[in-house]
Amino acid sequence: MIWKQQAQINAARNVNASDVLGAYADGRPIIVNANGVVAEADPNLPTLTEYFDYSCHACADLDAYLGKDLTTWAAEGHYNIELQPVITVDMDYMKPAASASLVVAQKAPDKWVDFHHALLAYFRSQFQASNGTVVQNLDASWKQVKVIAAEVGVPSDVIDTFPVNAVEDYLKASTTAWQNAGYNGRGDSLGTPELVKDHSTVIPLGTQLAELRQRIENEFGITDSANQGITETPAPEATEPSQSGTGEAQSSETTDSSN
Numbered sequence: 001m002i003w004k005q006q007a008q009i010n011a012a013r014n015v016n017a018s019d020v021l022g023a024y025a026d027g028r029p030i031i032v033n034a035n036g037v038v039a040e041a042d043p044n045l046p047t048l049t050e051y052f053d054y055s056c057h058a059c060a061d062l063d064a065y066l067g068k069d070l071t072t073w074a075a076e077g078h079y080n081i082e083l084q085p086v087i088t089v090d091m092d093y094m095k096p097a098a099s100a101s102l103v104v105a106q107k108a109p110d111k112w113v114d115f116h117h118a119l120l121a122y123f124r125s126q127f128q129a130s131n132g133t134v135v136q137n138l139d140a141s142w143k144q145v146k147v148i149a150a151e152v153g154v155p156s157d158v159i160d161t162f163p164v165n166a167v168e169d170y171l172k173a174s175t176t177a178w179q180n181a182g183y184n185g186r187g188d189s190l191g192t193p194e195l196v197k198d199h200s201t202v203i204p205l206g207t208q209l210a211e212l213r214q215r216i217e218n219e220f221g222i223t224d225s226a227n228q229g230i231t232e233t234p235a236p237e238a239t240e241p242s243q244s245g246t247g248e249a250q251s252s253e254t255t256d257s258s259n
Helices: 002-011 017-024 057-075 094-107 109-130 138-151 168-180 209-219
Strands: 030-032 037-038 047-052 080-085 192-198
Touching: 002 094, 017 094, 017 109, 017 168, 030 057, 030 094, 030 168, 037 109, 047 057, 057 080, 057 109, 080 094, 080 138, 080 168, 094 138, 109 192
Parallel strands: 047 080
Antiparallel strands: 030 037, 030 080, 047 192
């Protein structure tokens, strides 16, 4: 049994990224609209792009408060949402999480939205507990990502194909494109999460998440508000939007997004 487990680990470490990522190998985002997870955005809809890092606590906080609204509004046909992983914090958890996310988007797209939110929720729980045991260990993160996938109903035959890390080149490409994007309204700093409307204009995070929610509703003409998945009042650290990246002093657990 031990040798079989080791063989599975070795196989997960030694993958061809192009084979694993398919169309996503070029660094493109995962797109959700009224048709579910799709290969191409609907040109008749506006587009909201969210740049994020699965190991970014500010991204996880935003997702806890607003993430399910953002994907629900997309599913209701208000816009295309592009979820674009990029590197800002880059803890070990980022690599297995992003790799698995891109696999599920292809092989179990009906489970992707729940999986995406669950990946961020797990990181948030570990960050709030100041527990780096899993999220700062590549193999432990890979094993935990598989557990999270099973919990949200990703089929076991898909989970068995999760690589430890197939996203080195993917993240280099996506991060470079993000850094070089000349969006209107982008200040001197660059960090995640970043929200952009129609590939042109940054939506300011502001100082209060409730105000940000209203701002997005206004930008996209949303009047029938979705019900956010969490019902409790956000924790104090989650009530004000923040970013991880070049705009803040980096802790020993973070890296500059220009790396």
